[in-house]
Amino acid sequence: xxxxxxxxxxxxxxxxVGRLLAGFSHELKNHLAVIKESNGLISDFLGxxxxxxxxxxxxxxxxxxxxxxxxxxxxxMVNHLNGFAxxxxxxxxxxxxxxxxxxxxxxxxxxxxxxSLRIATSFQESLPVIFNSPFVVQFIFASxxxxxxxxxxxxxxxxxxxxxxxxxxIFEVRPEGEAAETAPGLDAVDHDQALQxxxxxVGARLSTQSADGRIRTMTCAIPxxxxx
Amino acid sequence: xxTTMQILIVDDEVEFAxxxxxRLALRGIAARSANRGLDALALVRVKIPDVVILDLKMPxxxxxxxxxxxxxxxxxxxxxxxxxxxxxxxxxxGMEQGAFDYMMxxxxxxxxxxxxxxxxxxxxxxx
Numbered sequence: 001x002x003x004x005x006x007x008x009x010x011x012x013x014x015x016x017v018g019r020l021l022a023g024f025s026h027e028l029k030n031h032l033a034v035i036k037e038s039n040g041l042i043s044d045f046l047g048x049x050x051x052x053x054x055x056x057x058x059x060x061x062x063x064x065x066x067x068x069x070x071x072x073x074x075x076x077m078v079n080h081l082n083g084f085a086x087x088x089x090x091x092x093x094x095x096x097x098x099x100x101x102x103x104x105x106x107x108x109x110x111x112x113x114x115x116s117l118r119i120a121t122s123f124q125e126s127l128p129v130i131f132n133s134p135f136v137v138q139f140i141f142a143s144x145x146x147x148x149x150x151x152x153x154x155x156x157x158x159x160x161x162x163x164x165x166x167x168x169x170i171f172e173v174r175p176e177g178e179a180a181e182t183a184p185g186l187d188a189v190d191h192d193q194a195l196q197x198x199x200x201x202v203g204a205r206l207s208t209q210s211a212d213g214r215i216r217t218m219t220c221a222i223p224x225x226x227x228x
Numbered sequence: 229x230x231t232t233m234q235i236l237i238v239d240d241e242v243e244f245a246x247x248x249x250x251r252l253a254l255r256g257i258a259a260r261s262a263n264r265g266l267d268a269l270a271l272v273r274v275k276i277p278d279v280v281i282l283d284l285k286m287p288x289x290x291x292x293x294x295x296x297x298x299x300x301x302x303x304x305x306x307x308x309x310x311x312x313x314x315x316x317x318x319x320x321x322g323m324e325q326g327a328f329d330y331m332m333x334x335x336x337x338x339x340x341x342x343x344x345x346x347x348x349x350x351x352x353x354x355x
Contacts, residue, residue, distance in 0.1 A: 029333045
């Protein structure tokens with residue numbers, strides 16, 4: 001990544017967005033904590049038999065349980081949002097590829113669901129922490145993800161995996177299922193200039209395996225430090 | 229869990245702190261709350277708590293400043309940090325400065341009670 005004035009300004013702008021998001025997510029967690037404890041106190045009272053009508057008590061306990069489960073789901077999303085917001089704190093930082101993929105999938109999953117597609121993951125454990133730009137890597141992953149999302153008909157699946165290849169860590173995205181009739185061509189990725197610039201910025205290599213005119217797998221290899 | 233244990237909850241979220249005090253009281257645990265760092269230190273001086281549950285972000289003092297001040301009053305008081313940060317970094321900073329442990333908001337009460345009990349046992353051994 002170059003340190004020219006234009007790049008620096010762009011990065012500082014993104015950094016500010018990240019800080020705002022981080023502060024926002026922090027406040028959300030405080031609100032969730034208040035809601036969770038208030039809901040917990042209602043459950044405590046119900047558990048003490050403060051409501052005489054048994055049917056009503058059971059219904060209210062069910063409702064407090066539902067509220068609690070939803071709070072936990074939102075808290076997990078907010079954690080990922082917070083992590084995502086901090087990814088642009090520095091131009092480069094140490095990160096684990098599975099963490100940045102998981103973080104981003106929290107938000108990308110909805111896009112797949114809207115197309116009736118499922119997401120499956122197979123992440124290799126104990127991958128090395130690498131020093132690069134996690135934010136740019138997340139941009140690359142999202143770009144690849146959306147390219148391949150467009151190639152599938154509803155009912156299909158996108159398999160995302162991670163691993164290690166020589167001195168780089170890799171992520172792989174594999175679309176599985178029937179091809180969409182209006183699927184983008186094989187050269188769509190090559191023509192995505194922003195994606196190509198991002199790949200160059202972090203020194204990553206993106207390779208495509210295809211068959212029968214369809215993309216079967218896209219693999220991105222990210223070096224630990226392209227400047228090293 | 230001991231009924232003589234004294235807990236102090238320090239959090240600028242008034243509703244959070246007061247609700248947690250009430251939930252602990254329902255379980256037979258004596259708890260007080262403060263919503264500012266300076267108020268927390270005043271309560272500590274009036275009656276030494278066994279365990280402090282401490283938020284990191286407050287308007288008058290940072291949680292880490294409160295932590296250092298409490299430890300200077302009585303180093304055996306155990307402190308559990310409750311943080312709204314998404315990463316563990318802030319909690320680890322607190323542990324490096326003497327906190328017993330940290331937990332992320334929103335916290336599970338059962339897990340918090342278990343952590344309080346561990347902290348209390350440690351203080352009893354040290355006191």
